[in-house]
Amino acid sequence: xxxxxxxxxxxxxxxxxxxxxxxxxxxxxxxxxxxxxxxxxxxxxxxxxxxxxxxxxxxxxxxxxxxxxxxxxxxxxxxxxxxxxxxxxxxxxxxxxxxxxx
Amino acid sequence: xxxxxxxxxxxxxxxxxxxxxxxxxxxxxxxxxxxxxxxxxxxxxxxxxxxxxxxxxxxxxxxxxxxxxxxxxxxxxxxxxxxxxxxxxxxxxxxxxxxxxxxxxxxxxxxxxxxxxxxxxxxxxxxxxxxxxxxxxxxxxxxxxxxxxxxxxxxxxxxxxxxxxxxxx
Amino acid sequence: xxxxxxxxxxxxxxxxxxxxxxxxxxxxxxxxxxxxxxxxxxxxxxxxxxxxxxxxxxxxxxxxxxxxxxxxxxxxxxxxxxxxxxxxxxxxxxxxxxxxxxxxxxxxxxxxxxxxxx
Numbered sequence: 374x375x376x377x378x379x380x381x382x383x384x385x386x387x388x389x390x391x392x393x394x395x396x397x398x399x400x401x402x403x404x405x406x407x408x409x410x411x412x413x414x415x416x417x418x419x420x421x422x423x424x425x426x427x428x429x430x431x432x433x434x435x436x437x438x439x440x441x442x443x444x445x446x447x448x449x450x451x452x453x454x455x456x457x458x459x460x461x462x463x464x465x466x467x468x469x470x471x472x473x474x475x
Numbered sequence: 476x477x478x479x480x481x482x483x484x485x486x487x488x489x490x491x492x493x494x495x496x497x498x499x500x501x502x503x504x505x506x507x508x509x510x511x512x513x514x515x516x517x518x519x520x521x522x523x524x525x526x527x528x529x530x531x532x533x534x535x536x537x538x539x540x541x542x543x544x545x546x547x548x549x550x551x552x553x554x555x556x557x558x559x560x561x562x563x564x565x566x567x568x569x570x571x572x573x574x575x576x577x578x579x580x581x582x583x584x585x586x587x588x589x590x591x592x593x594x595x596x597x598x599x600x601x602x603x604x605x606x607x608x609x610x611x612x613x614x615x616x617x618x619x620x621x622x623x624x625x626x627x628x629x630x631x632x633x634x635x636x637x638x639x640x641x642x643x644x
Numbered sequence: 645x646x647x648x649x650x651x652x653x654x655x656x657x658x659x660x661x662x663x664x665x666x667x668x669x670x671x672x673x674x675x676x677x678x679x680x681x682x683x684x685x686x687x688x689x690x691x692x693x694x695x696x697x698x699x700x701x702x703x704x705x706x707x708x709x710x711x712x713x714x715x716x717x718x719x720x721x722x723x724x725x726x727x728x729x730x731x732x733x734x735x736x737x738x739x740x741x742x743x744x745x746x747x748x749x750x751x752x753x754x755x756x757x758x759x760x761x762x
Contacts, residue, residue: 375483377592380524383487385583387494389576394498396572402548403503403563406510409541410494413517416529424524425594431606434526435615438607438719441536442622445716446629448541449709452548453637456705459552460639468566478646482653522649532719540712547708550700608723612735619720623742627749630713634758637709639702 380421388414401455401465405448412444482523490516503553503563507545514538528604706758710750717746 387410394407416437423433459465493516496509514537521530553562611619724731724739753759 375480375523377594378587379483379487380520381587382584383491383520385580385587386491389580389583390491390494390498392579393572393576396575397565397569398498398563399566400503400563402545402552403506406497406506406545409510409537410497410513413514413537417517417520420521420524420526420529424526426592428595431603431610434529434603434607435611437526437529438532438611439618439622441532441719442625442716445536445541445712446625448544449629449633449712450636452544452705453633453709455548456551456702457636465552478650482646482650519649519653523646527649528723536712536715536719540708540715544705544708544712547700547705551702551705553697553699604723605727608727609731611720611723612727612731612738616738619738620741620745622716622720623745626713626716627745630709630749631752633709634706634753634756637702637705638756638758 377421377425380425381418384414384417384421387411387417399466399468401458401467401470402452404467405451405455408451409444409448412440412447416440479523482519486516486519486523490520501563502560503549504546506563507542507549510545511538511542514542526603528607701762703761706753710753710758713746713749717743 391407391410391414394410395404398404398407419433419437419440423430427433455465458470462470464470490513493509493512497506497513500506500509514533518530518533518538521527521533720742721739724735728735
């Protein structure tokens with residue numbers, strides 16, 4: 374029998390993998406990919422809680438829909454910024470992007 | 476073992492395996508391909524949760540559009556000079572981040588397990604796209620229009636940022 | 645409900661099995677005698693130049709971005725179209741405002757030449 378805890382633990386593992394990538398990777402696009410993994414984990418959480426705690430109520434799925442919209446806007450803007458930085462500096466390694474620090 | 480249980484374990488294995496591949500592969504193109512596999516795994520996870528409209532949205536938006544955008548972004552910033560297998564390496568916080576994540580996962584799973592969830596075994600609607608339409612267009616009017624504004628702002632902003640600088644004549 | 649979608653999963657597994665079995669069989673059965681001309685990239689009549697990893701044009705990225713935005717428009721349009729008759733006039737006005745806001749963004753993209761192939 375698959376309970377709510379299975380889904381929540383799966384989404385926790387997925388979130389932690391995404392956060393690990395976002396904290397430890399060098400490439401800026403890899404960090405964006407990891408953030409997408411984290412947002413997907415949150416969506417799995419929302420849909421699972423809707424199904425097990427309030428079946429018949431569809432609000433969690435609509436919330437997940439809006440999270441998908443925001444995530445798509447985030448990836449479009451984030452990649453645009455990465456492309457602009459690459460055109461200026463010819464690098465996307467985040468450890469080299471420290472010219473705001475003095 | 477019924478179908479639900481077998482499907483869940485297969486899907487969980489594939490999703491988490493490809494998510495690990497996203498983080499551990501050092502060629503960024505391979506990471507992007509593993510990311511598409513993860514998105515498809517999550518879409519089938521939605522199917523096991525009776526959310527078939529969200530599964531379709533996941534395939535359409537994530538596996539379709541977002542992954543295309545990410546692959547184009549990779550192609551735009553990759554020149555043939557360096558070696559491709561070193562495009563996605565770990566930074567200097569590799570081990571620190573692992574300790575932090577292990578602690579975070581411990582905390583999250585502890586609270587998931589000790590929380591008494593009020594599980595109600597109600598019947599989930601078989602066909603939920605119509606329900607989503609009704610609730611979305613009656614109760615969520617303002618967020619819906621805000622989503623349009625957000626999309627427009629994101630599109631204009633991304634075009635302004637990503638476009639080549641125009642030649643000022 | 646899940647059993648309806650199990651067909652897709654079985655098709656997926658069948659596709660993976662078909663491709664991998666064909667590749668593994670050909671790897672096992674083929675004679676393996678490589679020489680330099682055999683190992684070249686297969687391309688009719690042309691000598692290959694440079695590496696395969698070239699930088700793409702910026703236009704691809706802008707196209708993909710506009711596609712992403714209007715892909716998301718579709719996911720709102722679809723439940724609206726399914727429940728079009730029972731939702732009534734209010735939903736039509738809502739969708740009209742939604743589309744107007746998005747078309748302003750599309751007009752801007754058009755005006756700035758994001759859709760032109762340079």
